[in-house]
Structure formats: structure tokens, C-alpha cells
Amino acid sequence: MLLIVGDPRMETTVDHIDDLEELFHHKLAQQYYVEQELVETLDEMAINATNDQMSEGFADHRDETRTQVQRLEEVFAELDRPAERRKTPILDALEEERHALEDAIDDDDLLDMAYMNAGMMTERIEMTAYEGLSMMATQIGYDDEISKPLESNYDEEKSAYRELDAMATASDMKSLWDRLTP
Ligand SMILES: [Fe+2]
DSSP states (O other): OOBOOSOGGGOOOBOOOOSHHHHHHHHHHHHHHHHHHHHHHHHHHHHHOOSHHHHHHHHHHHHHHHHHHHHHHHHHHHTTSOOOOOOOHHHHHHHHHHHHHHHHOOOHHHHHHHHHHHHHHHHHHHHHHHHHHHHHHHHHTOOHHHHHHHHHHHHHHHHHHHHHHHHHHSGGGHHHHHHHOO
């Protein structure tokens, strides 16, 4: 199987993957890149968000994400392979979009809303990434040392998503929505 991404500068081209273990490793290296990048992203969003609840939520998930990076390092160690980062165009596109919106939006409340949506989108993408990794780990027959850390990360993405979702409908956000609605 050949996975090709057009732009060679993205360093996402994969020469050859011919078994499930290599595909698992490829996806693991991508998620390792995602988690490392998201530590920085969440830190920036925690600083830039003006809503206290949202800012705290991003800061909490930033700290969780640091632990998620360590869990993925444990998985690499369990596989007896060095931790490897593989650039992921999905995350790079989300980052590009975030920077474009930061440039385009002056209103603090509106930027918070853009962050909330970006956060929810990112969590859903991460949940799907972990679902895929867990599915492959089961098929390959990896033991708990590999499947448990992936599950823990998945659970944290899920609760981060739920937290943002609950925030979006919380009563203290109502005045904000009202203000932003023409
Ligand atoms: Fe994460």
C-alpha cells in the first residue's frame, strides 16, 4: 500500500507500508506529532481566550496532553522502537485555520467562540485517531501495555470534548451568544 501526500515539504510521504504493525506505527508517530504540537496550541489558546472558564479548560487539557505525550512514549518503548514524530497534514491545516481566524477576528468573544469550535473539532479528530489505533492494536494482538495508554488518552479527549460541549450550552455563555448574534 502506498500513502502519498502531494507536497514533499510536508514530510508525510510514506515509502511503503505492507503490514498492519507498520500502519499502526505510522499512525502512532502521527499522533505523537499531534499531541506534542497541541501542548503548544492549547497553551496559546489558554492565554488568548478571554472567557475564564474556557481559558482554564484549555490549560487543564494542555496539562493532560503533556501526560498523553508521555503515554505515547511508553507505547513506543513497549514496541521497542524510538519515539518518532510524523507530520500530519490534518493538524497542520487546523493550525493554519486557527492562525487565519486569529488574524481575521478582533472581537475577543468572537475569538473565544472560534476557539471553542476549533477545540471541539480537534478533540473529535483525536478521538477518531485513538479509535483507529485501538482497533489496530486489538487486531494485531497487542497486550494491555499498549492498549491501556491509548485508551486513557482516548478517555481524556472524550471528556475534553464533553466539557467544551457543556460549556457551549451553559447558561453563563448565553449572554455571550446573545451579544454575538445579530
Ligand atoms: Fe490529545
